[in-house]
Amino acid sequence: MVRVRFAPSPTGNLHIGGGRTALFNWLYARAKEGKFILRIEDTDQLRSKPEFVDEILNSLEWLGFNWDEIYYQSKRFDIYNKYAEKLLQEGKAYREKAPDKDGEAIIFKVPQKKIKMQDLIRKEIEFDTSLIKDQVLIKSDKTPTYNFACVVDDAQMNITHVIRGDDHISNTPKQMLLYEALGFPLPKFAHLPLIMGIDGGRLSKRTGATAISDYRKLGYLAGALDNYLLLLSWAPGDNRELIDINEAIKLFDITQVNKTSATFDLKKLGWINNQYLKNVDSEKLTDLIVPQLVEKNYIQKDNFDRNYLVSLVKLFQPRLSVVNDFVDWADFLFLEEPKIDPIAAEKHLTKDLSSEFKQFTEKLLALKVFDIASIEECFRSLVSDLGIEAKTLVHPVRVALTGKTIGPGLFEVIFYLGSVRTCKRLERFIK
Numbered sequence: 001m002v003r004v005r006f007a008p009s010p011t012g013n014l015h016i017g018g019g020r021t022a023l024f025n026w027l028y029a030r031a032k033e034g035k036f037i038l039r040i041e042d043t044d045q046l047r048s049k050p051e052f053v054d055e056i057l058n059s060l061e062w063l064g065f066n067w068d069e070i071y072y073q074s075k076r077f078d079i080y081n082k083y084a085e086k087l088l089q090e091g092k093a094y095r096e097k098a099p100d101k102d103g104e105a106i107i108f109k110v111p112q113k114k115i116k117m118q119d120l121i122r123k124e125i126e127f128d129t130s131l132i133k134d135q136v137l138i139k140s141d142k143t144p145t146y147n148f149a150c151v152v153d154d155a156q157m158n159i160t161h162v163i164r165g166d167d168h169i170s171n172t173p174k175q176m177l178l179y180e181a182l183g184f185p186l187p188k189f190a191h192l193p194l195i196m197g198i199d200g201g202r203l204s205k206r207t208g209a210t211a212i213s214d215y216r217k218l219g220y221l222a223g224a225l226d227n228y229l230l231l232l233s234w235a236p237g238d239n240r241e242l243i244d245i246n247e248a249i250k251l252f253d254i255t256q257v258n259k260t261s262a263t264f265d266l267k268k269l270g271w272i273n274n275q276y277l278k279n280v281d282s283e284k285l286t287d288l289i290v291p292q293l294v295e296k297n298y299i300q301k302d303n304f305d306r307n308y309l310v311s312l313v314k315l316f317q318p319r320l321s322v323v324n325d326f327v328d329w330a331d332f333l334f335l336e337e338p339k340i341d342p343i344a345a346e347k348h349l350t351k352d353l354s355s356e357f358k359q360f361t362e363k364l365l366a367l368k369v370f371d372i373a374s375i376e377e378c379f380r381s382l383v384s385d386l387g388i389e390a391k392t393l394v395h396p397v398r399v400a401l402t403g404k405t406i407g408p409g410l411f412e413v414i415f416y417l418g419s420v421r422t423c424k425r426l427e428r429f430i431k
């Protein structure tokens, strides 16, 4: 049975790279009906923090990568010590006292030879271990090193496939030597390509090296982020870009993962998120938006017109890149007076349109039926009577009502604002 693991160190939050590694492990386990194991590599007692463990677990849950088993390395020190002792007894390791430290470290005698790794993604890679120094297994403070604990655990946990980032390639020969010394069978290896920033450099804060939990806070949907993480190193074929990870299970093949590095493109992620937002259930989207509106004091927690809110959400839904756009773009529907963007005002509200605005408000108030079609009809007949182009009035009215140059259709905006609020806002510009 396939058994794979994701092995984060809780010395920081789960980032894009870790999220992608977790996804590919989860996907492979599900594709092969195997097990997905989570191993918290918290051997560094100073830098590992419980809050990072929580953050990582929450992010994995949010992304939908449910694990079958979970282990903490900090609870397994006895096991690592036992195997280190074994290597000592067999003469494959030795003790050494560091000049400035108290205890003794246990060090692995690295055999010198050429070894070949068969990588499922990168194919064959050859290493010359004569370039590798003897390796510390247990540090003088009695804690195990990453390479040693990793090998002991991968073997003890019967991991069949080690799927991890390319940045670990240089560790793999060291680990292979340890498998051999300990008499453990080798797992298969698959190294995922590096993720670069759009500027061609390493992924940085500026180019998107943000915690998964921050993407969540920024208003990305888990499904969209999953889809994007998948595309970073694999394609379902037929130039298809939108694919649910649960659907990808059927199509996924680890040997078809890209060898070349991936480029993390926030614009592309925004596009994918927008596609998902268009299709997400408006009621669910409303649930995500409500807390943000409450926080802004735009609505009161248990006292708002949900039906009205859902229709507003539907109105904005096709345009949103992130959930959070709604609060920014729809603010004018919740505020007593819209926040007028000075650049928009400069562009569209400097000309005196008192007479046009006045006539429009009169016509609106006289409407017998106040629906989108009648509002449009009323507006069109006015511009035709005035002999002006629609746009000479559309933009100024929009800015007066919403404070912005962008947004949903003007007639929808008027409909949802209602005739009273619409007229009140236009009157502010009637001299």
Ligand code: GLU
Pocket: 006, 007, 008, 009, 041, 150, 163, 164, 165, 168
């Ligand atoms: N704790 C290591 C890391 O976070 C795990 C590497 C591995 O998957 O072997 O990079």
